[in-house]
Amino acid sequence: MLATQIRQKDSIFYFGSYRAPELLERVRFISRFYGEGEQIAPERIPKDDEIAHFIAKIERTDQAFQRTLSRAKVRALKNFYETAVTQPPIPGTVLLFTPEKLRFQSLPNAEGHGHLSEPQEKFLIIDGQHRLAALRFYLDERPDDAASINVPCVIFDGRSEDFATEMFVIINSTPTRINKSHLVDLYERVSFAAPDRRFAARLVGRLYSEDDSPLQYRINRLGGRSAQDKWILQAELFNELHRWASRDWRRIQVAGGSAKEVPHYYAIVRDFFKAAARVWGEAWGHTGYSVTRAVTIKAMIRVCADLAREDAEPADGRIARWEQRLSPWREQLRAFRVEGFYERFPAKGEIERVSRVHRELARLAGIQTRAEK
DSSP states (O other), rough: OEEEEEEETTTTEEEEEHHHHHHHHHHOSSEEEEEEEOOEOOOOOTOOOOOHHHHHHHHSSSSSGGHHHHHHHHEEEHHHHHHHHOOOOSSSSSEEEESSSOOOOETTTEEEEEEEEEHHHOEEEEEOHHHHHHHOOOOOOOHHHHHTTEEOOOEEEOOHHHHHHHHHHHSSSSSOOTTHHHHHHHHOOTSOHHHHHHHHHHHHHHHHHTTTTTTOOOOSSSSSOOOOOOOOOOOHHHHHHHHHHHHHHHHHHHHHOEEEEEHHHHHHHHHHHHHHHHHHHHGGTTTTTSSSSSSHHHHHHHHHHHHHHHHOOOTTHHEEEEHHHHHGGGGGGGGBBBBHHHHHHHOOSHHHHHHHHHHHHHHHTTTOOOOOO
């Protein structure tokens, strides 16, 4: 399909359009929708499709997506399609997601415009299921009219399950829009959230609130009371801690689960950042350095996970022991000055830059990194 490639910070996604019949063949409905005496049955969700399961569960538990309202909403949208003449029936985009990495080939002398390949599997609808359900019923009744409708689409590809679930919750979970960092709080409030996600969310909560945490009130929770400058978004910190916890999850379960291991992991992260703060000295929290910016904090969390794997015990003397281990960082302060930081750690985006900083910090401290998946 012809599409426009859109870049926003480190994100790349695509804008395009499909004719209604073609689009309806390329998407899957994961909730049941009703028309006048007919219905769209939800497609079977594969066991390993965590994103679709997450979205389907929210739709079944959120009052805004119960069958009665769903039926009324679909009927109202279908009626609008029938009566709209001068107004466009679907003026807003529907948001589609595929975990597959799509191929984009730019057109000559048309930067940002080109051909986008199609995914092998059907798109998951992040936003727009009701509109497309109504379009499906409209197509059944008035195929000629519906076939003339082009539906604008925003397509996200090759992203993680976290990205898709965050996007869905931001758009659909409440009548008002929420920031993606609030997704971390959501994991504590919904019964179906995976236990490893609740574990990471609790760990973030302690790092924000505990008096002995080097990150106390430095995490942007969008609602915290402190007026201090924030260093990292709650969602970003959560993603790194969940990355670590998910790799260690079997060991965490054997060791006693969240009740025992959240305090244990909190103590490890707390001691690591205390040691790091001593090593970085005046650069810690200094606006002229990138030491406490999100990219470096995320890299340090990964170093912490690597170091904890080989030297977490004994806890007594851990801060002093790790301060000695991390001491080579002190000699690299100039490399972490804000001016020229991105040139010294070149990357295509934030994800790659975090990996580069992680590898460099681990190398300086002589810490073996765990292979990235």
